[in-house]
Amino acid sequence: MLSLAKPVAETVARHLVATGQLIDEDPTEALAHALAARRLAARISAVREAVGLAAYHAGEWQTAIAELRTYHRMTGSQSHLAVLADCERALERPERAIDLFRGADRDSLDPATAIELLIVAAGARGDLGQKDAAVAMLQVRELTGDQVQPWTARLRYAYADALLAADRREEAREWFARAAEADPEAETDAAERLLELDGVVLEGDEDEDDEVSADEDAAGGDASETVRAEDDTTVTDEVERDRDAGAVGDDGEPAEDAGRVGDPGVAEGVVASDAAGHEVATEAGTVDATSEESPGTPGADRR
Numbered sequence: 001m002l003s004l005a006k007p008v009a010e011t012v013a014r015h016l017v018a019t020g021q022l023i024d025e026d027p028t029e030a031l032a033h034a035l036a037a038r039r040l041a042a043r044i045s046a047v048r049e050a051v052g053l054a055a056y057h058a059g060e061w062q063t064a065i066a067e068l069r070t071y072h073r074m075t076g077s078q079s080h081l082a083v084l085a086d087c088e089r090a091l092e093r094p095e096r097a098i099d100l101f102r103g104a105d106r107d108s109l110d111p112a113t114a115i116e117l118l119i120v121a122a123g124a125r126g127d128l129g130q131k132d133a134a135v136a137m138l139q140v141r142e143l144t145g146d147q148v149q150p151w152t153a154r155l156r157y158a159y160a161d162a163l164l165a166a167d168r169r170e171e172a173r174e175w176f177a178r179a180a181e182a183d184p185e186a187e188t189d190a191a192e193r194l195l196e197l198d199g200v201v202l203e204g205d206e207d208e209d210d211e212v213s214a215d216e217d218a219a220g221g222d223a224s225e226t227v228r229a230e231d232d233t234t235v236t237d238e239v240e241r242d243r244d245a246g247a248v249g250d251d252g253e254p255a256e257d258a259g260r261v262g263d264p265g266v267a268e269g270v271v272a273s274d275a276a277g278h279e280v281a282t283e284a285g286t287v288d289a290t291s292e293e294s295p296g297t298p299g300a301d302r303r
Contacts, residue, residue, distance in 0.1 A: 004041055012037045012047065019050050027057035045074040052080065061087040078108055082116035085124070094124035115142065115151045119158045131166040138162055153183035157190050164197075173197045 015037035052067030101121035160175035
């Protein structure tokens with residue numbers, strides 16, 4: 001931001017703050033703010049990162065891929081490989097998600113990013129119908145570690161979900177229980193999935209949903225107020241205007257004069273996925289993004 005004139009830097013900063021505040025509650029509006037920041041500072045890596053993440057939350061998968069690839073090229077970071085892989089899954093290209101996992105430099109990934117990428121890649125295996133491979137892929141040492149980490153519940157949940165998809169119901173029940181145990185803040189719905197497997201139906205949920213719908217109708221819809229971007233254009237208008245201005249190409253990729261630096265990063269080097277279908281990639285201690293040797297099954301989870 002130091003390369004920008006002070007008034008411009010302040011405006012960009014306000015848009016980035018608004019993006020962060022709105023990204024969970026109103027991702028479409030968050031993306032509008034991020035795009036407004038990009039029009040003023042397309043060569044700032046943090047701005048491209050904000051656009052990419054906001055686009056991901058808003059379901060604008062192609063925009064998210066283009067912006068996060070640009071961010072990775074500008075910084076040399078691989079911090080959002082899991083998001084890129086998840087976008088590829090959303091675009092029904094699971095092979096590319098697996099290629100991103102296999103091509104990642106595991107030495108440069110922090111444990112949380114590595115686990116998230118593993119979960120997405122296992123989900124991509126499931127998308128391809130390779131259910132047993134998805135199960136085996138998640139059988140890493142971190143799954144059975146004694147120390148609970150911020151990502152432990154999600155890894156166990158993913159493993160339980162993969163087991164259930166592979167018709168291993170009893171094992172799935174055990175791992176949903178272990179996921180719920182590691183998730184005191186209920187960031188996953190492991191407890192609810194466990195109850196479903198036990199045949200327990202929670203009473204009152206349907207009535208509560210009806211009450212919420214009635215309240216929203218009485219209030220005339222969503223009554224919450226959010227900070228608006230500088231203009232009233234829609235996100236689609238923003239993207240089209242940036243494309244007309246040369247900031248984004250016809251294929252959704254940022255134009256060369258919009259802050260792209262260097263050669264294409266790892267996300268562009270994807271190749272066809274391996275045809276085996278049952279080969280997996282893990283390594284004891286840390287998640288191995290290149291090895292395809294499956295570890296043994298632990299004593300007995302994904303988001």
